Structure formats: structure tokens, C-alpha cells
Amino acid sequence: MKTVRTRFAPSPTGYMHIGNLRTAIFEYLIAKKNNGQFILRIEDTDQSRKVEGAIDFIYKTLELCNFKIDEGPQNEGKYGPYIQSKRKDIYLKYALELVNSGKAYYCFCTEDDLNKMRKEAEEKKQAFLYDGRCSKLTQKEIEEKLKRGEKYVIRQKMPKDGFTIVNDLVHGEVKIDNKVLDDQILIKSDGYPTYNFANVVDDHLMNITHVIRGHEYLDQTAKYNLLYESFGWEIPTYIHVAMVLGSDGTKLSKRNGDASFMDLYNEGYLPEAIVNYLVLLGWSPKTNQEIFSMDELIKEFDPKRINKSSSQYDVKKLNWINSHYIKQMNDEKYYEFVIPFLEKKYDISKRDINFIRNLVKLYKNSISKGIDIIDEVELFFKDEIDLNSEEKEFMNQDGIDNTISIFKKYIENINDWSVENINTAIKNTKNEANVSGKMLYMPIRIKVSGQMHGPELDETIYLLGKDKILERLNS
RNA sequence: GGCCCGUUGGUGAAGUGGCUUAACACACAUGCCUUUCACGCAUGCAUUCACGAGUUCGAAUCUCGUACGGGUCACCA
Numbered sequence: 001m002k003t004v005r006t007r008f009a010p011s012p013t014g015y016m017h018i019g020n021l022r023t024a025i026f027e028y029l030i031a032k033k034n035n036g037q038f039i040l041r042i043e044d045t046d047q048s049r050k051v052e053g054a055i056d057f058i059y060k061t062l063e064l065c066n067f068k069i070d071e072g073p074q075n076e077g078k079y080g081p082y083i084q085s086k087r088k089d090i091y092l093k094y095a096l097e098l099v100n101s102g103k104a105y106y107c108f109c110t111e112d113d114l115n116k117m118r119k120e121a122e123e124k125k126q127a128f129l130y131d132g133r134c135s136k137l138t139q140k141e142i143e144e145k146l147k148r149g150e151k152y153v154i155r156q157k158m159p160k161d162g163f164t165i166v167n168d169l170v171h172g173e174v175k176i177d178n179k180v181l182d183d184q185i186l187i188k189s190d191g192y193p194t195y196n197f198a199n200v201v202d203d204h205l206m207n208i209t210h211v212i213r214g215h216e217y218l219d220q221t222a223k224y225n226l227l228y229e230s231f232g233w234e235i236p237t238y239i240h241v242a243m244v245l246g247s248d249g250t251k252l253s254k255r256n257g258d259a260s261f262m263d264l265y266n267e268g269y270l271p272e273a274i275v276n277y278l279v280l281l282g283w284s285p286k287t288n289q290e291i292f293s294m295d296e297l298i299k300e301f302d303p304k305r306i307n308k309s310s311s312q313y314d315v316k317k318l319n320w321i322n323s324h325y326i327k328q329m330n331d332e333k334y335y336e337f338v339i340p341f342l343e344k345k346y347d348i349s350k351r352d353i354n355f356i357r358n359l360v361k362l363y364k365n366s367i368s369k370g371i372d373i374i375d376e377v378e379l380f381f382k383d384e385i386d387l388n389s390e391e392k393e394f395m396n397q398d399g400i401d402n403t404i405s406i407f408k409k410y411i412e413n414i415n416d417w418s419v420e421n422i423n424t425a426i427k428n429t430k431n432e433a434n435v436s437g438k439m440l441y442m443p444i445r446i447k448v449s450g451q452m453h454g455p456e457l458d459e460t461i462y463l464l465g466k467d468k469i470l471e472r473l474n475s
Numbered sequence: 476g477g478c479c480c481g482u483u484g485g486u487g488a489a490g491u492g493g494c495u496u497a498a499c500a501c502a503c504a505u506g507c508c509u510u511u512c513a514c515g516c517a518u519g520c521a522u523u524c525a526c527g528a529g530u531u532c533g534a535a536u537c538u539c540g541u542a543c544g545g546g547u548c549a550c551c552a
Binding site: 107445 | 476477480489499513544546551552
């Protein structure tokens with residue numbers, strides 16, 4: 001049996017949204033499930049869209065997601081190069097082979113010619129199809145034009161009738177009428193291949209067995225199959241996956257910031273959580289399991305269970321999965337994860353490391369992503385506390401001032417600053433002020449933290465420190 | 476406009492002709508726990524699978540039609 005090989009083939013734009021990543025995940029899982037290889041190929045046949053550093057960016061992203069790239073531009077295997085612009089000469093050879101066998105032809109039409117044809121089609125309200133006029137050129141005419149140095153492209157010659165069957169693992173058989181197939185360009189006038197042509201040639205040359213791609217390519221696949229047939233090559237298994245839509249049900253766009261993997265990562269979503277979430281978007285396992293390690297995914301993934309319809313990206317579920325992964329971390333790992341976010345806003349270089357450790361631990365169960373820590377710990381870093389109207393109203397009730405001043409007295413008397421002694425102070429306040437429950441804890445909480453909600457009061461007071469507490473009790 | 480794909484709750488979805496009075500999870504609501512929020516726990520949340528016909532003893536599941544949504548029709552990928 002043939003070794004399973006899949007490929008992730010992005011354009012080097014320096015940006016990866018969630019939909020692209022999900023495709024990569026599916027490709028990776030199919031390869032690894034079958035003990036196969038996962039290949040990275042850079043599709044940069046459009047020279048105008050190249051972005052510097054994009055390849056590093058792609059490697060970084062895949063590395064963060066813990067994907068092992070078996071072959072790619074930075075770790076070439078025996079099918080290189082893995083960057084299409086470096087393979088330029090290969091494609092022309094194959095295109096000419098097709099010309100010789102009558103499956104493709106030179107076309108000398110200029111952009112103006114084409115625009116004219118396109119306009120006519122538009123007026124007739126028809127889909128634009130190149131009329132194939134250059135396929136009628138005689139050998140002599142072609143040679144003369146070539147000799148004169150006229151610019152040309154090479155187009156694939158489509159059959160005029162019949163239909164082409166496309167087999168897709170999730171969609172089944174799709175019949176495409178050959179009449180709607182355009183004599184697509186294989187080689188552009190700058191000598192570079194088009195995406196569609198380079199794709200077919202490279203997938204064959206690199207022995208790719210499974211092609212996973214967006215369902216917007218489904219229509220094009222007939223042309224691919226015709227190409228494979230013309231060459232006498234084996235057609236790969238196709239899997240066309242539906243789109244990932246934004247939370248509003250519309251297409252993800254670059255403007256939609258949270259649709260980008262890097263943006264999510266920078267907000268403190270863990271790559272394994274993102275991968276876990278994305279694999280569940282458009283795919284479901286046989287069981288009810290929702291949290292998957294990479295090894296489990298490799299074991300469980302079955303491409304036949306990929307959904308046909310598109311799905312919406314839902315941050316809330318991502319939050320849930322991410323918080324699950326955060327809770328699972330051990331304290332050391334969690335600390336290292338959360339500190340960079342803390343440092344984005346607060347200068348903690350002069351703070352006691354144990355203070356920071358305990359502080360951050362207090363919130364381990366309540367943050368759903370790294371960046372949440374910033375707002376959560378604010379009360380420990382700001383000097384002034386502002387009360388909102390609800391809090392002020394609470395503090396205006398009878399007896400509150402009395403409770404506070406009694407509490408202050410006990411706090412002042414603490415010599416050994418410990419959680420235990422703080423609790424004793426609270427207990428003493430309860431007895432002396434003769435208040436309990438909410439009327440006891442809430443005034444203290446609001447006075448020392450400026451908030452009605454927060455983590456354990458004793459821990460909070462302990463971490464704030466005696467000086468800070470007294471300062472706030474006095475204000 | 477032609478062609479292609481899709482349509483189960485707010486979201487992800489299970490379901491492949493009778494074990495479905497449609498799983499499970501997120502979200503939401505309520506209750507319990509708790510000094511508060513969160514965590515955790517418990518309960519509730521689609522009389523119905525876009526709609527209409529048909530096939531069948533029986534349909535979310537099969538067929539056809541309609542509607543709606545998306546995709547595609549580049550010397551972009």
C-alpha cells in the first residue's frame with residue numbers, strides 16, 4: 001500500500017486564519033493516523049503577493065501547534081524544492097508535454113482581447129469562457145508568433161461535451177458538466193505556472209495521496225482530474241471541507257482580528273486548546289469526548305466524519321476549552337504561561353516572587369485566557385480605588401463605618417502577618433461588631449479591594465499586605 | 476445569470492428507515508455550595524429536524540420540487 005502523504009500548501013502572506021489552520025490540522029491528522037508524512041509546500045507563484053518572513057511565520061505557527069513537518073523548505077526531503085517559485089522550470093516541461101499530446105495549446109490573446117470577450121459575455125449575461133480561438137492556430141502560425149517573440153500563455157484544452165466525475169471523501173460523487181469548464185491557463189505569460197497547474201504537478205511529483213482543501217475548490221476539481229487523466233497520473237483522494245464562518249455567520253476576514261491564529265495566541269489561548277477547538281469545528285468523533293490530546297486525535301480522527309456544511313466560530317466554546325487546559329496545567333507551567341501577560345501591564349520586577357506566584361495562583365480557576373489576568377489582578381496594583389454606585393450604596397448603610405474601624409483595630413494589632421491571624425481578626429470583628437455573613441465580609445471586601453467580587457478574602461488581604469490594607473482602611 | 480455545494484436548538488453537533496418522547500458539549504436560566512464572583516454540582520432549555528409533496532406499516536434519515544444560505548465563473552491562490 002502507498003504511504004499516505006498530505007500537504008499543507010499556504011501562500012506566504014504572513015497571516016494564518018483559523019480556517020487555514022483547521023485545514024492544516026486535518027491534513028496533519030490524516031497523515032499521522034496512517035503513519036504517513038506531512039509536507040509543507042509554499043505556493044508563491046504570484047510574485048506580487050510575497051511577504052518577507054512569511055515562511056518563518058508558518059513554521060512558527062505549525063511548531064506552536066506541535067505539528068511535525070516531515071518535509072518542507074527548511075527541512076527538505078527528496079522531493080524538493082518545496083517552494084514553487086524555485087520549481088519554475090519543472091512546470092513548463094509538463095505543460096509542453098500536454099501541448100504535444102494535444103491536451104493544451106499556446107494562446108496569444110492579449111489582456112485587451114480577453115477583456116473584450118469578457119465584456120461580451122457579461123452583456124449576454126453568460127459565464128465567461130475563453131472561446132478557444134487560439135487552439136485553431138496552425139503549427140506554422142504558432143511558430144511564426146513564437147519566433148516574433150509574442151507573449152503567450154499555455155491553456156488546457158477542455159472537452160466540449162460529456163461530464164467529469166469528481167470523487168470526494170465527504171461529498172461523494174459530484175458530476176461536473178464539461179461545458180462549464182474554461183480552457184484555463186496553465187502557464188502564465190511571465191513563465192510562472194498558475195496555482196491550479198502547479199498544484200497538480202507538485203502533488204503528483206511529491207506523491208501526495210490526500211488533498212484536503214476548502215470547498216471553494218470543488219468546482220475546479222474536474223479540471224484537475226482532466227489534467228491527471230491527460231498525464232496518466234493517479235488521482236488523489238479529495239476531501240473538500242466547508243468554510244469556517246465568523247460568529248456573525250459571515251465569512252472570516254483579515255479585519256476580523258480574532259480569526260487569526262496569532263492574535264488568539266497573543267491573547268493567551270493555548271495552541272493545544274485552539275487545535276482542540278478547531279478540530280471539533282466541522283468534525284466530530286464517534287464518542288462524546290471533547291478534550292483531546294494530539295495523540296488521541298491522531299488515533300480518533302476519521303475524515304469520513306467531517307461535516308458537509310460550514311460552521312460558525314464561537315469564542316465561548318473556545319474559552320471553555322482553553323480554561324480547561326489552563327486548569328490542567330501544573331503550577332509551574334501555569335506560572336510561566338501567565339507571567340508574560342502580567343508583565344504587559346504591570347512592573348513586577350521589584351515584587352516578591354512568592355507574592356506574584358500566590359497572586360497568580362489565586363486566579364487559575366477563573367481566567368479563560370492569559371490576557372484575562374491583567375484585569376483580574378488590578379486591585380493588587382492600583383493605589384486609588386474608585387467605587388461604583390452599587391458599592392457606594394452598600395457602604396452608606398448604617399453600622400458599616402463601625403465594622404470597618406473595629407476591623408482596622410484588629411489588623412493593626414497583628415504582628416505576625418498570616419492568613420490565620422487575618423482570619424482571627426475577622427472573627428474578632430464579627431463578635432465585637434455583632435455582624436455576620438454579608439454584612440461582615442462585604443464591607444471589608446469593598447474597603448480593601450474596591451470590588452464586590454473577588455477571590456478568597458483572607459488570601460486577598462494577606463497578599464495585599466498589612467501596609468496596603470491599613471492605608472485603604474484609613475482612606 | 477449558469478454551474479456546484481449545503482440546510483438538525485443561540486452555537487458546535489450526534490443521528491445512515493423502527494431502540495429518538497432528537498444524544499452530548501458550549502452558551503443561557505434557575506437552584507445548591509460559598510462571605511462575594513468564579514469553580515464545582517443539580518435541574519431546565521428543539522412536540523421537532525428550512526418548507527411542500529411523494530415512497531413506506533413507519534422518514535431527521537430515501538425521492539422530487541420550492542425556498543434560503545454559501546461557493547465558483549482571473550495571466551489570485
